Amino acid sequence: MSLKLLALGDLHLGRLPSRLPDELQDRAREMGPVGAWRRIVDAAIDERVDAIALAGDVVEDEYDFFEAYRELAAGVERLLDANIRVLGVVGNHDVQVLPRLAEQIEGFELLGRGGEWEQITLVAGSERMTVHGWSFPQRVVRLSPLAEQWFDPGPGPNLGLLHCDCDQTGSAYAPVTTAELQSASLDGWLLGHIHAPDLLSVEHPIGYLGSATGLDSGEPGPRGPWLVTVDGGRIVGIEHWPLAPLHWQRLPVDLTGIESPEDARDRLLAAVNNLDRDLSARSIVPEAAGLRVQFTGRSDLRREVEALFAPEDLAALYVGNSRIHYFVESRRYDLAPTLDMETLAQRGDPPGLLARRLQLLERASDDPERRALIKDAREHLATRGDKPYWRVLGDTTPDDETVATWLREAGLTALDRLLAQQEAAE
Numbered sequence: 001m002s003l004k005l006l007a008l009g010d011l012h013l014g015r016l017p018s019r020l021p022d023e024l025q026d027r028a029r030e031m032g033p034v035g036a037w038r039r040i041v042d043a044a045i046d047e048r049v050d051a052i053a054l055a056g057d058v059v060e061d062e063y064d065f066f067e068a069y070r071e072l073a074a075g076v077e078r079l080l081d082a083n084i085r086v087l088g089v090v091g092n093h094d095v096q097v098l099p100r101l102a103e104q105i106e107g108f109e110l111l112g113r114g115g116e117w118e119q120i121t122l123v124a125g126s127e128r129m130t131v132h133g134w135s136f137p138q139r140v141v142r143l144s145p146l147a148e149q150w151f152d153p154g155p156g157p158n159l160g161l162l163h164c165d166c167d168q169t170g171s172a173y174a175p176v177t178t179a180e181l182q183s184a185s186l187d188g189w190l191l192g193h194i195h196a197p198d199l200l201s202v203e204h205p206i207g208y209l210g211s212a213t214g215l216d217s218g219e220p221g222p223r224g225p226w227l228v229t230v231d232g233g234r235i236v237g238i239e240h241w242p243l244a245p246l247h248w249q250r251l252p253v254d255l256t257g258i259e260s261p262e263d264a265r266d267r268l269l270a271a272v273n274n275l276d277r278d279l280s281a282r283s284i285v286p287e288a289a290g291l292r293v294q295f296t297g298r299s300d301l302r303r304e305v306e307a308l309f310a311p312e313d314l315a316a317l318y319v320g321n322s323r324i325h326y327f328v329e330s331r332r333y334d335l336a337p338t339l340d341m342e343t344l345a346q347r348g349d350p351p352g353l354l355a356r357r358l359q360l361l362e363r364a365s366d367d368p369e370r371r372a373l374i375k376d377a378r379e380h381l382a383t384r385g386d387k388p389y390w391r392v393l394g395d396t397t398p399d400d401e402t403v404a405t406w407l408r409e410a411g412l413t414a415l416d417r418l419l420a421q422q423e424a425a426e
Contacts, residue, residue, distance in 0.1 A: 014064025056091025056163025
C-alpha cells in the first residue's frame with residue numbers, strides 16, 4: 001500500500017476571480033477558490049489519498065472568516081469521513097483567521113503555531129511520511145524561519161511545509177534562500193506564497209505549489225494541487241493535478257499571410273480549438289477559460305483586423321462540442337508590417353530611425369543595445385508610474401519582455417502612421 005499526500009498552495013478562500021465577463025459573474029464563486037476547493041476535495045476522495053496539506057494563505061483575509069469557515073469546514077468533514085487527514089500552516093494573509101478556524105473545525109491539524117516548528121507522521125499501511133510545518137506568528141516576518149533550525153528526522157521521507165519568500169533578500173514574508181532549503185536535511189519542500197507553480201518532480205522535490213486556481217489573467221497556465229506518492233519508504237511520484245475550474249491562457253495567433261481581415265477570425269478559432277483539445281483531454285476539465293489573445297506575425301492588414309474585432313463581443317466563443325466557456329479577456333495586435341525592414345532601416349528619415357529601433361527589439365535578450373533601449377524605456381515609465389493616481393494599482397513593475405512588447409507595439413503603430421503620412425504627402 002502506497003502513501004498519498006495531496007498538497008496545495010495558496011487557496012485564498014473569500015476572494016473572487018477578476019476580469020470575468022458578464023455571462024460568468026453569477027458563477028464567480030464556483031470559478032474561484034470555493035469551486036477549486038470543492039474539486040480538490042472530490043478528487044482527494046476519489047483517489048483515496050491519505051492526507052491533504054495546505055501551504056498557507058488558505059483564507060484571503062480576516063474579513064472572510066464565515067465564508068472560509070463554511071467551505072473549509074464542509075470540505076474537512078467530507079475528508080475526515082473518508083479517513084483523509086487535513087493539515088496546514090498559516091501564511092501571511094491568514095495569520096489571524098486560520099488559527100481561529102483551526103480551533104473551530106474539528107480535525108483540522110494546524111502545524112507550527114506561533115512560529116515554532118512542529119512535525120507529524122502520516123501512516124498508510126507500512127508506509128510512513130513525516131511532515132515538518134511552520135506557521136506565521138504575525139503578518140510580517142523578516143527573519144528566515146530556517147535560521148539556525150535543526151530538524152529531527154522522522155519516519156519515512158521528510159517533507160517541509162512552509163509559506164515563505166524564496167531568494168528575496170529583505171522580504172517581509174519569511175525570507176529563505178534556496179541554499180537553506182537544500183541544506184535543511186529534509187527530502188523535499190512544499191512551498192506556498194508564490195502563485196506560479198514550479199516544476200516539482202521526484203528528482204527536484206523543492207518548490208512552490210502555486211495557487212489552487214488562477215485568480216486573475218496574470219496567473220495563466222495549469223493550476224491545482226500536487227500528489228506526492230511514497231512507496232517502499234521513498235518518494236516515487238510527484239504529479240500536478242490541474243483541477244482549477246477557471247483556466248487563464250496566453251494565446252498567440254499568427255496572422256502571417258492572411259489575405260483578408262476576416263481570415264483573422266478563422267485563425268483565432270483554430271487556435272482556440274487547439275487549446276480546447278488539450279484542456280478537454282484532462283480528467284476534470286475547467287468550466288471556463290479566459291484568453292489573452294496576441295495577434296502576431298507580419299501583415300499589412302493590422303488596422304483592418306483591429307477595426308474588425310473592435311465591435312465584436314468575445315465574451316463567449318463556441319468551439320466544437322466543448323463544455324468549456326471560452327472568453328477573450330484582452331487582445332493585443334503585435335503585428336509587423338510586411339516591409340523589408342532591412343531596407344527601411346537604411347533610410348535616414350524618421351521611419352528609418354524607428355525601423356532601426358524595432359530591429360533592436362528582435363535581438364537576443366542579452367544584447368547590450370537592446371538592454372539599453374529597454375532601460376531607457378523603463379526609466380521613462382518610472383517617471384509616469386510614480387504618479388500618486390497609479391499607486392492604488394499596487395506594484396505593477398513590468399519585466400523586460402513586457403516592456404519590449406509595449407515598445408514593439410507602440411513602435412509598429414508609429415511606423416504605420418509615419419509611412420501613411422509620407423504616402424499622403426506624396
